[in-house]
Amino acid sequence: MNKRVRVRFAPSPTGGLHLGGVRTVLYNYLFAKANGGDFVLRIEDTDQTRFVEGAEQYILDCLAWCGLEPDESTVKGGPYAPYRQSERKELYREYAEKLIASGHAYYAFDTPADLEEMRSKHRVDEHSTVQYDRTTRMHMRNSLTLSGDAVLELLNNGTPYVVRIKMPENETIVFSDMIRGDISFDSNLVDDKVLLKADGMPTYHLAVVVDDYLMKITHAFRGEEWLPSAPVHLLLWDFLGWKEDMPQWAHLPLILKPDGNGKLSKRDGDRLGFPVFAMNWYDPAKNETTTGFREIGFLPQAFTNMLAMLGWNDGTGKEVMSMEELIKAFSIERVHKGGAKFDFEKAKWFNNQYIQQTDNETLAKLALPYVAAQGGHPSPELFLKVIGLIKERCTLLPDFWAQGHFFFETPEIKELPAIQDKWNEAKRSFFESWLSGLELLSVWTDVAIEQHFNDYIAQHGLKKGDAMLPLRIMLVGGKYGPGVFHIADLIGKEETIKRIQTALAQL
């Protein structure tokens, strides 16, 4: 019997949504869609000290922007609601107690000071860490060392406690990862992880197992940082008697910083000048905003396509793929084992590719806010024409202003020196006479303007090359942009004449 495929993305609402997080969502989503399954969003807000107001809504917004909408979530609901772990709090205790009853877990009454003392007392050297495990548990205050009556009394008088898993001794825990193959751990080296905290909330370890079981998750994809705690989760599935229903695991490689080594962090983005979060993230505690890919002008399709290729490819060499193509081609087994360094240049290349294949009407809608923010308010007709003319030189949405501002405002002539260097009376007299000719030109098209220009150049015994660059700088302000006569055509006769006159006055 084939179970319906169900996957989940389970973030903590603690801050901005990182590149790696989005990629995890993406791989989950692609896998779910490829297999006709469900994609669930579950909010893991079990750490009340790290909870950040607004973070959950932000995650929802990011997924919406990326086009990775969950089938079940805190806002959408679903058959396994609630999808927020804080609202499922009471449910986990039952399983913790079940584990205690079967001897796989125990109560521990140690205070933070007790733990600190234990760690410093048993420490061999400064590099080693002392774990709460088979070697130390019998020296602590817990239901393994205390008598049944003593435990009962502590429980009854409200002494704070946690529930810890009792790791078995001398067992090799093996599981098969869909990306990495067989991985094994020595149970002696894994510590007695806390399952239920003193505040009654479960830790990640208990919550993820219970909820994946209850929500009938069939495949669990998560970051590689979870690999070391996988044996705890495996054992929990076993101890709770759910082994048959355990999802298949896949631990995704990390996204690394471009220079040096290590996991890509928000700080690296700030340092190297690129975003790390999907969308702008406002941190209420620090009262600061971190820039997102959306805001610097990425198209969501380019963003997700780029992320898909960071650690996976279909083997054909094809890189630009729509969501539909990705769904069709994706296979979790082809995800790489090794981490990938993030390359912002490549990311921008993807965006440029998407800008080229997006129609002008859509681009106009996307780019308008960036142009308007700079004071550009072109008519829809002009804007559409300009976009068609300059899109190939635009990588990020704000480039539509940088590459086309001279269509929407009279530009400052920044490169006047470039004209001045070779300026002479012959050129001046050409421009002055061409200007008066221009006033009379009745057909205002790029072809007509250029022909007219050519005629005057010939009459003045100049070479066309002598006047092309000056004309460009007069109209554009710098040495860039589409063909000059095309520009003159679009900005109109009056504006063209005005710009040439202004420039002449400065020479």
Added chain:
RNA sequence: GGCGCGUUGGUCAAUCGGUUAAGACGCCUCCCUUUCACGGAGGAAUGACGGGUUCGACUCCCGUACGUGCUACCA
């Protein structure tokens, strides 16, 4: 320190025992373009190291090095 995971050009990477070791980004040169960009044609640049196994290893095995993750009542 312990444990896990990883390692093909600067970066993303194909290869699944036999190839001149693809392709893309970036970089360089040339062409196109009387600007810039696009486009086109080229170029430089890669299997961490040491042992095996094999007729033959980038590919399989072992070791070393390096990197990285975890080692919390955080996820």
